[in-house]
Amino acid sequence: MRYHKSVSSGILNMALPASWYALLDPPSSRESQSGSGGESGREPRAQSGSVATFNANPDRTLLRRYRDSGHTSISRMMEGHEVTVPKHNNKPVCLVWALKGECSATCKRKNQHVRYSQATNEAISQLLSDCGVAPAGSS
Numbered sequence: 001m002r003y004h005k006s007v008s009s010g011i012l013n014m015a016l017p018a019s020w021y022a023l024l025d026p027p028s029s030r031e032s033q034s035g036s037g038g039e040s041g042r043e044p045r046a047q048s049g050s051v052a053t054f055n056a057n058p059d060r061t062l063l064r065r066y067r068d069s070g071h072t073s074i075s076r077m078m079e080g081h082e083v084t085v086p087k088h089n090n091k092p093v094c095l096v097w098a099l100k101g102e103c104s105a106t107c108k109r110k111n112q113h114v115r116y117s118q119a120t121n122e123a124i125s126q127l128l129s130d131c132g133v134a135p136a137g138s139s
């Protein structure tokens with residue numbers, strides 16, 4: 001009896017790793033073996049479900065300053081800087097909208113996807129300066 005029990009548990013131990021492999025093996029690794037290659041390094045995450053809206057009236061100076069700053073994201077640009085996001089209609093503006101000229105239709109600040117006043121744009125310009133971004137036209 002005792003012997004029979006250990007044999008059945010031995011079978012279990014052999015069966016488990018095989019099923020783990022099936023779980024751990026990502027389907028993409030199988031695809032890349034049989035596929036024709038040419039995988040782009042891009043993540044498809046941004047494409048699913050997010051529709052871009054374009055700022056038809058951006059402040060070109062702000063766009064250029066942000067682009068020339070070389071920052072990959074606005075949150076990274078603001079990292080470590082004590083700055084307050086300027087407001088429009090008493091609500092924080094969408095900096096992505098103002099600095100990139102386009103944003104997502106599902107943005108939590110999509111109500112702020114409007115044309116900002118000169119004063120607001122100047123406040124955003126000041127924010128860039130506070131984050132250490134070089135002033136416009138210094139190239």
Ligand SMILES: [Zn+2]
Pocket residue numbers: 094095096097103104107108109110113
């Ligand atoms: Zn936005």
